[in-house]
Amino acid sequence: MTQPALAFVGLGAMGSGMAHRLLAAGYPMTVHNRTAARASSLVEAGARLAASAAEAVPDAEIVILSLSDDDAVEQTLFNEITGSLKPGATIVDTTAVSPAYARQAASRLEAMGLVRVEAAVVGNPGMAKAGKLRVLTAGPQEPSGPVRQVLESIGESVLHVGATGAASALKLCFNLLLGAHTAALAEAVSYGDSVGIDKSVVIDALAASGFSSPALSFRASFMRDGTYEPAAFRSSLMAKDLRNAITDASQHEVSMPVIQRVADRFAEIVRAGHGDCDAAVILRQQENDKGHNRIPVID
Known part of the structure; x- marks a missing residue:
């Protein structure tokens, strides 16, 4: 055929x-x-x-x-x-x-x-x-x-x-979970590192645990290497999807305070000029908050 x-x-x-x-x-x-x-x-x-x-x-x-x-x-x-x-x-x-x-x-x-x-x-x-x-x-x-x-x-x-629009909405459901999981992983890794546990040990332990998932393990691989380009899912696209989810949810009178904060974090990454990095770069943003490995803002 x-x-x-x-x-x-x-x-x-x-x-x-x-x-x-x-x-x-x-x-x-x-x-x-x-x-x-x-x-x-x-x-x-x-x-x-x-x-x-x-x-x-x-x-x-x-x-x-x-x-x-x-x-x-x-x-x-x-x-x-x-x-x-x-x-x-x-x-x-x-x-x-x-x-x-x-x-x-x-x-x-x-x-x-x-x-x-x-x-x-x-x-x-x-x-x-x-x-x-x-x-x-x-x-x-x-x-x-x-x-x-x-x-x-x-x-x-x-x-x-x-109906039309439902697939786009369900895709946003997936990506808001991915955004929240990735942000939480970055905070967990940053916390473990701050108390003296080797960062790779924290990442490997979390990625191999029952709290992990294929998607989270995939993001963890970027964090382990500390290399965020080429991106599998750009931070700018994550920021866009989270913004779309919040906007659409508000039209249905659904509040998403957790996702709003995650969206703010990814917006910070984009404003710093790192929207082309993989979404896992939020770990570097977390480290930046501690004063380590500061991300230079690109004009």
Whole structure:
């Protein structure tokens, strides 16, 4: 069976992993990224590189987006892509956007006669490349046919969670837990270190305990090495997701004081100019509070 032609726009850590997985599954693919150099490994693997998002999509039956936020989707999808789409093309948006924007985007595309599949993904770049993500979909109906096959290629599970916006909201539930866990881990490591326990001993003990999880152990590996780039999940994206969760929760009259404080911490990291570091860099921020290893603020 001939695989449908794909366009993949947005080749950050997660996007690149998903695109590699789909190429390995035999899909013909055109790719675009604002920084073209990030596409080099995909071109070597057989993808065609487009100079712009608009040039990537005219022959694609399915267009997959993996962008940074609402603004990036607005610019790329509505200002560049929609006028160049092949009739009948489907847009699969894996970007972690706010639930409100997810609903707005779907409505606007429907008015244009276009279909948007909301497909939030949970996992890390290695899981993306291995096809081991958890894919959360939302909308009037479950994805089927070729779109479903694409999602099953990148995910070991595909779960339809409800109406438009619900997948984005559930993704925020995952990430607010990740943010809180990562912040708590940093504070625990900092405290243990302050009373004279070797930092690596604290990290290894916590990561191997019943209080850990695969996600926490993954962040612990960054803290153990003290190396936060290249990031698997940038601090700027964590700050954005926590902000989106708090905003959406407030619209439903849900208070999240713990997550508000965690969001403040990640906002501090971004303001210091370290938004491109992995979210585990919050340990360094914690150390900065003690006066050790101060993070220089980048103008």
